[in-house]
Amino acid sequence: MATQTKKLIEVALPLAAINAAAAREKSIRHGHPSTLHLWWARRPLxxxxxxxxxxxxxxxxxxxDLFxxxxxxxxxxxxLFRIIEELVKWENTTNETVLDAARAEIRQSWQRTCQANADHPRAAELFDPERLPANGGDVPDDLDxxxxxxxxxxxxxxxGGSPAEAAAKAILETRGNAPRLYRNTLAFLAPDRTRLQDLDEAARRFLAWNSILAxxxxxxLTAHQKRQVEQQIASADAAAAARLPETYHWLLVPSQGQPTEPMRWEALRLTGNDALAVRAAKKLRSDGSYLVSYSPTLLKMELDRVPLWRGNHVSVKxxxxxxxxxxxxPRLKDPASLLHAMSEGVGLLTWAQEGxxxxxxxxxxxxxxxxxxxGTSVTLGDPYSAALLVKSDIAAMQLDAERAVLVPVGTGVPASPGETGSSGGAARSPSTPVAPQEVMPTRFHATATLDATRIGRDAGRIAEEIVAHLSSLIGAEVTVTLDxxxxxPDGVPGNVVRVVxxxxAALRIIPDFEDR
Structure with a gap:
């Protein structure tokens, strides 16, 4: 037996809005079906x-589960009432924006019904939504x-409020009948409504010529006619391939500034000549909505900002x-990016301040x-590890206490239980090694060659991953020089010399042009 779901009409309707629209519709004298004949049944649309x-x-x-x-x-x-209130207006009879919003809600309910009846013996026949993706259950709920x-x-x-947003929202919130867990892993590629007709025509033309050849x-068909049909197929295929990226140029990205703020959709327009997936990845990276690498400094910032600590620690998993x-x-490419940031944060020389x-x-x-x-090297590879990241001040406090037990202050040597010197201090135990004193460097120097076409990117990474760590040290004097x-070979034109x-002069830089 099929699983039944309660429909909106069984619970409530915005009757006041429907009655008002129906009453007004009876007085319309232009464009209404009732004007076709005097005895036309005047049932308001x-x-x-x-x-x-x-x-x-x-x-x-x-x-x-959802509500x-x-x-x-x-x-x-x-x-849903607000959609009905717009839908019943006579002026919106051909308003595609209003109709698309209604279609999206119907489609979403149908998808849920299909998912609820997935185990029906005739599911393939009766409950096939024929969609791509059919529903949120087709999209894996994992960490990548x-x-x-x-x-x-x-x-x-x-x-705003497009069918694409409605469909993306349904996929983002649920996977089948269960709520989706890993929502910060998804971005959505949607077609543009104004370009969709061109793609539809190209696809129909391609299918029509293919059916003729079949x-x-x-x-x-003669041999000559078959060659003509094959040429038309190739032409239609090329046209459809060209219109596909022109049509699918909207990237919908769910975002949320703060934990207390509502989720919102950011619509980014894709450009370029790469494949659609490559375009999407480049756009997300340039917009900061998709990170393939992650620094321990940013991880530490998020741990403290939200905060993500569970008490004084948080497990890797x-x-x-x-x-x-x-x-x-931040939306990361995969768990490996985050695990790498964890490893680096533990291994920093300045882990007590920045890690x-x-x-x-x-x-x-x-x-x-x-x-x-x-401050030691740690390799993390298991995203489901039960190991813990610990707040730096809490970790430093315990490590200092452990060192104080191992090496009492003022002796420089480890204590042996039960043995004391004449002054009450610990006597040296030949079986216990002396803890080596850490030698810390006092100067740093590095030279880097930047990509002349991506100076901002390279300089930004150097500032974030190197200079920021050094500048945060108390008493540090950091100087950055750009050569x-x-x-x-062909000489610098005079106009370029003048502009440079x-x-x-405006940047207070002393220029030096040399002849050959």
Whole structure:
């Protein structure tokens, strides 16, 4: 037996808005079907549209996993009412924006119905939504970043509230009947509604010529005619391939500035000549919405800002899941990027100020961390590890206490239990090695060659990953010098010389042009 879901019409309707639109529709004298004949049945189309929509759309109470409280259900119900209030207006009879919003809601309810009846013995026949992707259940819910390509019947417009946003929202929130866990891994590629017709025409032309070639024997095509058909197929295929990236140029990215702010959609327009997936990746990276590498400094900042600590520590597994779940955190390519940042943060020489400690486990009874270390190399490769990142001040406090037990202050040698010197201090034990004193460097110098076409990128990385660490040290004096050398075999034109000299003067740089 099929699983039934409660529809909106079974619970409530915005009757006042429907009645008002129906009453007004009876007085319309131009363009209404009732003007075709005097005895035409005057059943207002406003009521028909409202009833059909409410019969096909699920009531929020049918999905308690998505809307667990009565307040949440009522808020969603009011949102559906607002769609009906626009749908019943006679002026919106041919308004594609309003119709697309209604179609998106119907499509979403149908997808949920198909998913709920996936185990039906005739599911393939009766509950096949025929969509790409069919529903959120087709999109894996894992830790890796993914680009979801929406179906052609989910176009995007600049007006907001497009079918693409509705479909993307449904996929982002659920996977089948269950809520989606890892929402911060998805971005969506959607077609443009104004360009969709051109792509549809090209695809139909390609399919039509292919059907002619498939029936060549029935049609009795000659060899010459077959060659003409093949040429038309190639031409139609090239046209469809060219229109595909022109149509699919909207990138929808879910984002959230702060944990307390609502989620919003950012619509980014793709450009370039690369494949669609490559264009999308480049656009996300340039916009800062997709990171293929991550620095320990940024990780430490997010740990303290949100905060992501669970008390004085957080497990590796929990932190990996946090970055995949929450939209207010940076979107990373995969867990390996985050694991690398964790490893670097533990291994920093300045880990106590800019990093964090690392421990194998925590002993609640003793109130101490097991296998605690900081400022040492650690390799992390398992995103499901139960190991812990520890707040740097807490880790430093325990490590200092452990060193104080090993080497009492003023002796420089390890203590042997039960043995004391004449002065009450610990006597040297020949079986215990003396802890070596750390020698810290006092100067740093490095030279780097930057890509002349990407100076901003390279200089920014150097500033973030090197200069920032050195500048944060108390008493540090950091000087950054930029050397520019250009060799132009054919000589520098006079206008370029003049512009460079003027810009150097404005930037207080002393230029030096040399002859051959």
């Amino acid at each position: 406003a009521a028909a549209r409202a009833v059909i929509f409410a019969q096909m759309v699920d009531d929020p109470s049918a999905w308690p 667990p409280t009565e307040d949440a259900q009522e808020a969603e119900r009011q949102r 970043a993914r680009l979801v390509v929406l179906a052609p019947d989910c176009p995007h417009t600049k007006d 029936d060549d024997e029935t049609l009795g 929990q932190l990996v899941e946090d970055y995949a779940r929450y939209l207010y955190l 964090f400690g690392y421990a194998d486990d925590f002993d609640p009874a003793a109130g101490r961390y097991k296998g605690l270390r900081g 520019i050398a250009a060799l132009v 000299r003027e810009n150097c």
